Amino acid sequence: MINNRKIKLINSLKRKKNRIEEGLFVVEGEKNIEELLDSDFQIFEIYATDDWLSDVEHIKISSKDLGRITSLSTPNKVLALVKIPNLNSINTGITSLVIDGVNDPGNLGTIIRAANWFGIKQIICSSNSVDKFNPKVIMASMGSIFKTDVIYTDLHKFLLDSKLPVYGALLQGESIYDLNINSPCSFLLGSESHGISAELIPLITNKTTIPGGKNTESLNLGVSAAIYCSEYFKQNSI
């Protein structure tokens, strides 16, 4: 059973301001919950319908009530309230994706998922980026959010502090297919609409580009980031 006060609380967590105030975020769907249970994140409560087959302690609710707290058009058996962990500490010595202004939650989720697939452990986002605990980011990350550090900070300061090579993704530069990647390093990508901020350009040590694009203006940011991750993985796994 779930009461109206709790329903109201859970729905309020769709907004970042309320998530910060309550110190909670929402995770939905079997696959995401499975990855959550496998992580160090602290679960506050789990709500599930009868058809969720699990030994994990949870509160039973009806499909109708699940429909009242979900962010999904087709709610999926189980929803967890999770405590927002303490801030991750930044590691300036490891390979990172550095994203200057990602607004679309689906894109950020995709980037987290691709980074996790290709073994990149840290994503640094500019402070104006979409919140990683946004329900759509969580869904799109498919559980990878629990295995990847996503940190919001001043990118200029981070890149200066880290002293690693900075491979910037631009419309013109060395083809990433020809690149000899020095690891550890940072891959710096800008937003689709605004690119990389002018103040960060001087910090790029290697201007690089994804070839192609005779017919079209740009690639999706999630896809671009994934292709950088793929090229990085390729060279580091040999």
Add this chain to the structure above:
Amino acid sequence: MINNRKIKLINSLKRKKNRIEEGLFVVEGEKNIEELLDSDFQIFEIYATDDWLSDVEHIKISSKDLGRITSLSTPNKVLALVKIPNLNSINTGITSLVIDGVNDPGNLGTIIRAANWFGIKQIICSSNSVDKFNPKVIMASMGSIFKTDVIYTDLHKFLLDSKLPVYGALLQGESIYDLNINSPCSFLLGSESHGISAELIPLITNKTTIPGGKNTESLNLGVSAAIYCSEYFKQNSI
């Protein structure tokens, strides 16, 4: 000015059934409209607010009225009604992405955009896939829908007829990084939840995989397709 009957018509086009019945679909946003105007697609009507700066003939509407016909949370100056063109004819002799069951409109849009970037002209989708004229597909394709043939057909028949090498994307197989791609060819990818249908597996000539994934179960379908496109482009542009 726009009347209520037209507002109702445009909103009805969010559903595939109505798009087929009316023979029309909707395109929104400056970038998409720019690519549309540059294509052979037949425009039925364009609605735009005063701040759309263009010599193209259009019907002026208020921001409030644009808000009544848009599919976007933040409507963007201009919306076009476009005639659904006649069916594209299938070309069995060129390199294609072959997608077995793409349900998410954002994913299909991303795939179209990546294919266009990397010079793949034809995408073959199974009949149970999301409609390419879905507003979210159009938005995510960022105009690439007007430069790429997306065709719905029986994949088994297509792959049999084409007689080209079929590189299947599986969880196990030859690394795409080591692959010597014979062009033209087909790249066959399955849905994230169900993979490639059992009946199509025997038609795969080369089982392939995207390495990585020690920590995670799967990549986003749009990202996987884009990485196949990238590897194809790399070998064919040298």
